[in-house]
Amino acid sequence: MRVDETTVRRIARLARIKISDAEAKGLEGELSGILNWVEQLDAVDTASVEPMTRVVPIELTKRADVVNDGEIADEVIKNAPMVEDHYFVVPKVVE
Amino acid sequence: MSELTKLTLAEARDKLRSKEVSATELTQAFIDAIDASNAEINAYVLTTPELALQQAKESDKRLQSGSTRPLEGLPLGNKDLYCTEGVRTTACSKILGDFTPTYESTVGANLWNAGAVMLGKLNCDEFAMGSSNETSAFGPVVSPWRRKKDGKLTTDKLVPGGSSGGSSAAVSADLCLAATATDTGGSIRQPAALTGTVGIKPTYGRCSRWGIVAFASSLDQAGPIAKTVRDAAIMLRAMASHDKKDSTSVDTPVPDYEASLTQGLKGLRVGVPKEYRVEGMSKEIDKLWQEGIAWLKAAGATIHDISLPHTKYALPAYYIVAPAEASSNLARYDGVRYGLRVPGKDLIDTYENTRASGFGKEVRRRILIGTYVLSAGYYDAYYLKAQKVRTLIKRDFDDAWKSVDVVLTPTTPSPAFGFGEKTGDPIAMYLEDIFTVTVNMAGLPGISVPAGLSSEGTPLGLQLIGKPFDEATLFRAAQAIEDAAGRFVVPDRWWEGAGKPEAKRKTGSKSK
Numbered sequence: 001m002r003v004d005e006t007t008v009r010r011i012a013r014l015a016r017i018k019i020s021d022a023e024a025k026g027l028e029g030e031l032s033g034i035l036n037w038v039e040q041l042d043a044v045d046t047a048s049v050e051p052m053t054r055v056v057p058i059e060l061t062k063r064a065d066v067v068n069d070g071e072i073a074d075e076v077i078k079n080a081p082m083v084e085d086h087y088f089v090v091p092k093v094v095e
Numbered sequence: 096m097s098e099l100t101k102l103t104l105a106e107a108r109d110k111l112r113s114k115e116v117s118a119t120e121l122t123q124a125f126i127d128a129i130d131a132s133n134a135e136i137n138a139y140v141l142t143t144p145e146l147a148l149q150q151a152k153e154s155d156k157r158l159q160s161g162s163t164r165p166l167e168g169l170p171l172g173n174k175d176l177y178c179t180e181g182v183r184t185t186a187c188s189k190i191l192g193d194f195t196p197t198y199e200s201t202v203g204a205n206l207w208n209a210g211a212v213m214l215g216k217l218n219c220d221e222f223a224m225g226s227s228n229e230t231s232a233f234g235p236v237v238s239p240w241r242r243k244k245d246g247k248l249t250t251d252k253l254v255p256g257g258s259s260g261g262s263s264a265a266v267s268a269d270l271c272l273a274a275t276a277t278d279t280g281g282s283i284r285q286p287a288a289l290t291g292t293v294g295i296k297p298t299y300g301r302c303s304r305w306g307i308v309a310f311a312s313s314l315d316q317a318g319p320i321a322k323t324v325r326d327a328a329i330m331l332r333a334m335a336s337h338d339k340k341d342s343t344s345v346d347t348p349v350p351d352y353e354a355s356l357t358q359g360l361k362g363l364r365v366g367v368p369k370e371y372r373v374e375g376m377s378k379e380i381d382k383l384w385q386e387g388i389a390w391l392k393a394a395g396a397t398i399h400d401i402s403l404p405h406t407k408y409a410l411p412a413y414y415i416v417a418p419a420e421a422s423s424n425l426a427r428y429d430g431v432r433y434g435l436r437v438p439g440k441d442l443i444d445t446y447e448n449t450r451a452s453g454f455g456k457e458v459r460r461r462i463l464i465g466t467y468v469l470s471a472g473y474y475d476a477y478y479l480k481a482q483k484v485r486t487l488i489k490r491d492f493d494d495a496w497k498s499v500d501v502v503l504t505p506t507t508p509s510p511a512f513g514f515g516e517k518t519g520d521p522i523a524m525y526l527e528d529i530f531t532v533t534v535n536m537a538g539l540p541g542i543s544v545p546a547g548l549s550s551e552g553t554p555l556g557l558q559l560i561g562k563p564f565d566e567a568t569l570f571r572a573a574q575a576i577e578d579a580a581g582r583f584v585v586p587d588r589w590w591e592g593a594g595k596p597e598a599k600r601k602t603g604s605k606s607k
Contacts, residue, residue: 081192
């Protein structure tokens with residue numbers, strides 16, 4: 001699979017990572033190289049194979065549906081780069 | 096330099112219990128060693144001497160009063176992927192900034208509750224993505240091992256492997272008794288192999304992943320790097336537990352691994368998979384493998400040729416699954432709730448700026464690959480295909496377990512390499528994991544044990560792969576290899592006392 005510059009830019013946008021023009025050029029080659037290399041998987045017949053969802057066959061445990069946490073707003077915001085009272089502050093989203 | 100730091104974990108445990116040394120003396124010896132050497136090795140990105148001495152003081156009290164816990168007073172290093180309450184945790188990435196968790200990882204809490212002493216946080220590849228520790232935001236770790244050329248030691252800087260390179264270097268340079276590590280595709284076993292240390296990745300679900308920075312959640316497992324097989328057995332018993340906070344942790348008893356070490360190998364069936372004899376494998380690796388087979392045979396095991404036909408597809412499938420899961424896990428680093436924020440003209444611009452400057456090159460590359468393979472129209476062709484191949488890889492092992500108890504392979508295709516030798520070509524670096532990655536894909540336990548030296552005088556390791564939750568048998572077989580091969584300690588302790596620590600501290604390094 002050949003990844004072109006437009007695709008690189010689309011993927012970077014989806015991943016929310018800003019890339020420069022020079023980086024986009026470099027990534028074209030790098031991503032294409034990796035994707036070409038993984039394409040050797042096409043040689044494996046997986047028509048009747050189930051995809052793996054978990055390596056250890058255990059039942060997912062469920063906990064009781066009760067509140068078991070909370071009242072730790074100070075801890076939650078402790079590492080935030082910008083806060084006001086108990087809120088995270090971000091650039092204005094809605095005009 | 097104090098001889099105390101050269102002790103194994105088991106030896107130190109005996110000396111503490113017989114009151115030959117105190118936990119405070121032992122801890123101080125390590126603090127001094129780290130002060131004198133860390134600028135050379137760069138294994139620690141943060142040291143916590145006050146905390147360590149405080150823990151040691153408590154241990155001394157307990158050693159006196161007889162309420163001794165399993166790891167009482169034993170100083171350890173903690174990989175910076177493990178969240179530590181009140182102590183900066185960065186995953187060696189700029190994007191986490193000065194993130195200081197308000198909680199402790201379950202595995203860490205298990206260790207400290209068992210009486211262990213934390214010396215500090217260990218360097219690693221950024222978000223554990225790398226095989227050489229060269230992607231860390233704190234700079235690379237220097238292996239204490241040096242290679243020989245024409246019979247003479249060179250001063251070339253060698254990598255200690257990765258991603259747990261701080262762990263492997265600290266253990267082999269005697270800057271801790273043992274260390275925590277994590278393994279997503281080989282990140283415990285490969286650095287252990289390159290530094291002459293023992294590293295075990297337990298079965299997926301054996302250790303809780305809670306409080307450990309996530310890379311690829313279906314593959315990540317915690318485990319120890321230690322000086323000997325016995326030390327690794329002691330460490331894993333303390334680290335492992337069922338944890339309600341990790342729904343993938345398994346509720347099964349944790350055996351006394353140390354007790355299994357003396358049980359011998361009589362009747363053990365060892366499988367040797369032909370698919371691991373890869374093209375271009377060096378003669379010395381093949382010779383080491385044959386020696387390992389002979390040692391296990393001599394110890395009473397029987398050897399069986401087996402086939403794991405999908406082996407060669409494990410690495411490409413891994414480089415779909417791991418980046419895909421990483422791209423999801425790392426979406427949380429958005430500059431809003433914690434860590435770095437680089438402001439932009441609006442919210443999306445802020446996200447994009449933050450992630451562009453906070454993530455290093457390899458991490459960005461993997462997020463982009465992961466985003467691509469999960470994007471609309473490509474999910475089935477890549478991610479679903481890789482998960483199907485994963486089923487086949489696991490099936491290969493399920494078939495093998497009908498006729499063998501463990502599988503023996505080399506850990507790495509080659510010995511330690513120099514700084515920068517593999518950084519130019521991502522796939523060349525990815526190939527470091529060719530022998531280890533199948534184990535993660537199948538969720539199995541795997542241990543790397545030092546088995547010999549390369550022609551350059553640097554360590555080489557053998558890997559044993561076991562049935563799910565049968566780590567005890569791996570320790571038993573690894574002990575037989577260690578008994579035959581001996582331990583491999585660094586012959587030239589060049590990193591010790593090369594000057595005053597103040598003068599050697601590199602600028603730009605954030606280590607204390």
